[in-house]
Amino acid sequence: MLLGIAALVSxxxxxxxxxxxxxxxxxxxxxxxxxxxxxxxxxxxIAAAGANVAVPAGATVVDATGxxxxxxxxxxxxxxxxxxxDAVDATNDTQANGSPFSAAIDVEPAINPRASAIAVSRAxxxxxxxxxxxxxxSIFAGQGAVxxxxxxxxxITRARAFQFVEFGEQGAREAGGSRPAAYTLFRxxxxxxxxxxxxxxxxxxxxxxxTGEPVQPQELPLEEIPENPxxxxxxxxxxxxxxTRFDAAALVPVLQGRQLLLVHVERASDILRTLELKRxxxxxxxxxxxxxxxxxxxxxIAAAGxxxxxxxxxxxPASFEQLAATQSNIGRMVDAGVEVxxxxxxxxxxxxxxxxxxxxxNLVALNDVPGASxxxxxxxxxxxxxxPAKALGLGSEIGSLQxxxxxxxxxxxxxxxELSSGVEAVWxxxxxxxxxxxxxxxxxRYLEIDxxxxxxAYDH
Amino acid sequence: MxxxxxxxLLAAASLTGACAGGNAEPGTASDAPVESYSRxxxxxxxxxxxxxxxxxxxxxxxxxxxxxxxxxxxxxADGEVVELGQSIAAPDGATVIDGNGxxxxxxxxxxxxxxxxxxxxxxxxHSDGNEATNPVHPDVWAEHAVWPQDPGFSRALANGGxxxxxxxxxxxxxxxGRSVTLKNVPARTMQGMKFPGAPYGLKMxxxxxxxxxxxxxxxxxxxxxxxxxxxxxxxxxAVEYDRKWDKYEKDGGDPPExxxxxxxxxxxxxxxxxxxxxxxxxxxxxVVIDMAKEFGYTVSTxxxxxxSYKIADLLRENGICSAMWADWWGFKMEAYDGIxxxxxxxxxxxxxxxxxSDDANGIQRLNQEAAKALAxxxxxxxxxxxxxAWTWLSYNPAKAIxxxxxxxxxxxxxxxxxVLWNGDPFSVYTRPERVWIDGALLYDALDPxxxxxSDFELGQPGQGDVK
Numbered sequence: 001m002l003l004g005i006a007a008l009v010s011x012x013x014x015x016x017x018x019x020x021x022x023x024x025x026x027x028x029x030x031x032x033x034x035x036x037x038x039x040x041x042x043x044x045x046i047a048a049a050g051a052n053v054a055v056p057a058g059a060t061v062v063d064a065t066g067x068x069x070x071x072x073x074x075x076x077x078x079x080x081x082x083x084x085x086d087a088v089d090a091t092n093d094t095q096a097n098g099s100p101f102s103a104a105i106d107v108e109p110a111i112n113p114r115a116s117a118i119a120v121s122r123a124x125x126x127x128x129x130x131x132x133x134x135x136x137x138s139i140f141a142g143q144g145a146v147x148x149x150x151x152x153x154x155x156i157t158r159a160r161a162f163q164f165v166e167f168g169e170q171g172a173r174e175a176g177g178s179r180p181a182a183y184t185l186f187r188x189x190x191x192x193x194x195x196x197x198x199x200x201x202x203x204x205x206x207x208x209x210x211t212g213e214p215v216q217p218q219e220l221p222l223e224e225i226p227e228n229p230x231x232x233x234x235x236x237x238x239x240x241x242x243x244t245r246f247d248a249a250a251l252v253p254v255l256q257g258r259q260l261l262l263v264h265v266e267r268a269s270d271i272l273r274t275l276e277l278k279r280x281x282x283x284x285x286x287x288x289x290x291x292x293x294x295x296x297x298x299x300x301i302a303a304a305g306x307x308x309x310x311x312x313x314x315x316x317p318a319s320f321e322q323l324a325a326t327q328s329n330i331g332r333m334v335d336a337g338v339e340v341x342x343x344x345x346x347x348x349x350x351x352x353x354x355x356x357x358x359x360x361x362n363l364v365a366l367n368d369v370p371g372a373s374x375x376x377x378x379x380x381x382x383x384x385x386x387x388p389a390k391a392l393g394l395g396s397e398i399g400s401l402q403x404x405x406x407x408x409x410x411x412x413x414x415x416x417x418e419l420s421s422g423v424e425a426v427w428x429x430x431x432x433x434x435x436x437x438x439x440x441x442x443x444x445r446y447l448e449i450d451x452x453x454x455x456x457a458y459d460h
Numbered sequence: 461m462x463x464x465x466x467x468x469l470l471a472a473a474s475l476t477g478a479c480a481g482g483n484a485e486p487g488t489a490s491d492a493p494v495e496s497y498s499r500x501x502x503x504x505x506x507x508x509x510x511x512x513x514x515x516x517x518x519x520x521x522x523x524x525x526x527x528x529x530x531x532x533x534x535x536x537a538d539g540e541v542v543e544l545g546q547s548i549a550a551p552d553g554a555t556v557i558d559g560n561g562x563x564x565x566x567x568x569x570x571x572x573x574x575x576x577x578x579x580x581x582x583x584x585x586h587s588d589g590n591e592a593t594n595p596v597h598p599d600v601w602a603e604h605a606v607w608p609q610d611p612g613f614s615r616a617l618a619n620g621g622x623x624x625x626x627x628x629x630x631x632x633x634x635x636x637g638r639s640v641t642l643k644n645v646p647a648r649t650m651q652g653m654k655f656p657g658a659p660y661g662l663k664m665x666x667x668x669x670x671x672x673x674x675x676x677x678x679x680x681x682x683x684x685x686x687x688x689x690x691x692x693x694x695x696x697x698a699v700e701y702d703r704k705w706d707k708y709e710k711d712g713g714d715p716p717e718x719x720x721x722x723x724x725x726x727x728x729x730x731x732x733x734x735x736x737x738x739x740x741x742x743x744x745x746x747v748v749i750d751m752a753k754e755f756g757y758t759v760s761t762x763x764x765x766x767x768s769y770k771i772a773d774l775l776r777e778n779g780i781c782s783a784m785w786a787d788w789w790g791f792k793m794e795a796y797d798g799i800x801x802x803x804x805x806x807x808x809x810x811x812x813x814x815x816x817s818d819d820a821n822g823i824q825r826l827n828q829e830a831a832k833a834l835a836x837x838x839x840x841x842x843x844x845x846x847x848x849a850w851t852w853l854s855y856n857p858a859k860a861i862x863x864x865x866x867x868x869x870x871x872x873x874x875x876x877x878x879v880l881w882n883g884d885p886f887s888v889y890t891r892p893e894r895v896w897i898d899g900a901l902l903y904d905a906l907d908p909x910x911x912x913x914s915d916f917e918l919g920q921p922g923q924g925d926v927k
Binding site: 086087088314316323325351361362365368371372418420449 | 831
């Protein structure tokens with residue numbers, strides 16, 4: 001059995017038909033795990049998953065009896081691939097303190113598929129990540145991406161998947177010192193985008209949208225990734241304004257609802273103010289990030305139909321904007337009908353998305369504490385797989401084992417949320433992935449430190 | 461072996477304010493120092509909260525020193541562990557808890573915390589963990605800035621089962637100052653939490669932090685060379701200071717001039733104060749070991765020792781503990797070679813192994829950090845039993861801090877610092893159900909009245925929530 005998986009992983013990196021049989025299959029959609037299930041991968045997509053699934057003729061069969069099979073995990077909020085070592089500036093592309101640009105900044109060209117954290121996270125079952133820039137001198141951080149963590153040089157699942165903006169305490173600081181200043185900056189920026197959007201020549205659909213015509217808020221297929229407005233040759237405006245032309249142009253798709261707006265807010269009042277922005281800018285497609293006090297206004301978030309990406313274990317009043325922080329936050333929001341994904345904001349999100357299983361497991365444990373609100377096991381897995389995918393508008397592409405989804409699949413030696421469990425095999429887009437990392441190589445080099453005939457440096 | 465002067469420190473408490481040289485109190489251990497100045501001017505006022513005799517039956521017990529009892533019982537009375545065994549008769553009036561399916565362990569001890577000194581909310585006005593105005597500050601004492609109202613203490617208790625913790629100054633300075641060890645009880649004052657009889661520690665720091673903080677100001681140290689040069693210059697002065705005071709305490713005459721910082725270093729040289737040295741890199745730890753030998757002190761523990769796995773033999777031979785995270789890595793160059801198997805590899809080499817937090821969130825899940833490390837070891841054939849791994853969480857940190865005679869394991873006569881877990885404590889699905897400190901029930905998941913709410917949290921959104 002183990003040999004079977006190892007042989008598969010060392011096979012050429014091409015998509016093939018694979019049937020994973022006999023394992024406990026968790027679809028990632030919130031449902032309970034299915035014992036003795038089968039997952040079939042064909043042409044890089046999930047062909048079938050569940051009980052009583054037939055093994056196609058000619059498929060490579062992987063026996064996962066006694067093991068667990070899940071979708072690849074999706075890091076709901078991260079900086080994976082943007083930084084190698086935080087404290088070594090030259091390796092850190094999360095933030096640009098000296099740049100004149102803000103909203104126009106696009107993380108895509110910075111993503112390094114060879115960053116150590118990509119391999120480390122992949123070896124822990126994380127196959128996709130939402131990657132956001134960090135704000136510097138504006139409330140707008142710029143445009144983030146959804147990436148895959150495959151061992152190849154094509155990491156981008158969706159470039160410019162969202163614009164990231166800070167309200168709350170950090171946004172107030174970036175805007176010059178107050179929350180009202182942040183909202184004023186935001187309002188001005190979107191109006192500048194509207195003015196500019198009217199002048200940008202694009203498709204007829206874009207022209208219509210620029211006039212404020214409502215758009216349908218559904219998911220956009222990957223084939224219809226919004227054209228990068230920065231590539232337009234018509235970035236002229238009649239008079240000078242606060243934003244650079246590039247920044248204003250970058251906000252056009254946000255205004256039009258063609259690009260998601262991820263908003264970091266923690267305090268309940270900031271959450272409500274953010275939801276109200278839709279009255280003024282009706283096409284905004286909002287996702288709340290953080291929302292430590294979300295549980296106190298969960299009904300309002302649910303009624304707005306806005307998804308949330310929240311830290312799982314925040315329970316300290318670490319700042320005055322999260323006085324009501326509690327580990328029950330996610331459970332209570334889910335109970336209120338909010339779509340909630342687990343992310344990592346401000347907790348080593350460049351390297352430690354591998355902790356998402358531990359985070360999710362802790363939310364299950366909460367169910368045994370009177371007065372607390374946890375998640376069911378199925379909800380907990382969904383919070384680190386399908387929920388972040390849905391929040392980013394990619395629910396039909398990634399995040400679950402439902403047929404048609406990209407074949408991101410993980411085999412675990414036991415319950416994936418348990419601390420003692422390990423990853424045995426990973427596929428991304430149906431391609432088997434290596435699980436070796438700098439960390440496993442260092443470990444193996446130093447497992448024995450008795451002096452040998454040659455120094456450690458020859459042990460590799 | 462490090463000299464432990466708990467008895468001497470306890471005796472010193474009775475000498476508060478006394479500064480005459482040369483007179484030892486009756487009953488002081490013969491090897492205790494003569495008190496020419498107070499070693500304990502801010503004495504503990506901690507008193508155990510009331511307790512009732514408590515018998516917990518039908519549980520899996522990890523005793524903290526590597527022992528395990530299945531289907532066992534444990535009796536706590538008068539603040540102490542009385543007895544462990546398969547079957548114990550309940551004394552009259554005892555509370556009996558049927559712990560079927562549950563586990564009992566010693567309370568977790570965090571050897572590295574900044575609760576109180578970097579409390580929540582983390583606003584500038586609360587930032588009291590680094591003096592950072594000069595790289596040499598053995599004169600500052602963490603206890604002088606511990607804010608007992610930090611909500612982090614209650615989270616560490618209720619979610620983490622943490623019963624004692626060492627509060628260290630930060631790592632901006634080469635000599636960061638003195639640590640203080642606390643019992644994790646709500647109190648109005650630092651002294652009300654202060655662990656009676658615990659030795660002081662001295663926080664030192666290697667590597668990137670001191671050279672960055674001061675180098676950026678164009679001030680020494682700006683390099684690792686500068687770090688060691690300034691350390692050596694300071695230790696050389698301390699040796700001289702120690703010599704002058706030794707002579708005075710032996711021969712009398714005019715007392716030398718007091719230097720509050722040098723008092724601390726003298727305490728280290730005399731074996732009364734433990735050195736807790738922030739140090740990531742293997743090669744740098746080896747330099748510190750040599751420096752300690754040069755000046756005649758010992759290092760109790762290297763903290764954040766992410767590269768200990770590379771020199772576990774050296775650490776074993778020198779009797780130095782490593783306090784480690786399970787999986788933190790890469791946030792700076794000296795953390796770049798962090799690996800998940802560090803903790804089990806250090807343990808496997810026979811060196812003293814500790815899981816530490818350095819974090820107000822991590823301190824709430826140290827049992828989980830140990831569980832991840834266990835799994836990383838087992839993945840490469842290092843099969844450490846669960847009950848042995850618990851030594852990383854209570855007994856070894858107790859030894860590193862110098863309180864192992866009093867707590868850190870479930871031995872008759874020791875403090876009843878105990879956690880009842882609602883399942884396997886190395887499972888992600890397990891939570892503390894009850895926590896006793898000195899036999900007093902201070903947290904009970906099933907009793908909403910046994911959940912502390914600090915002054916800061918009163919009247920705030922979320923007050924009294926389970927958290």
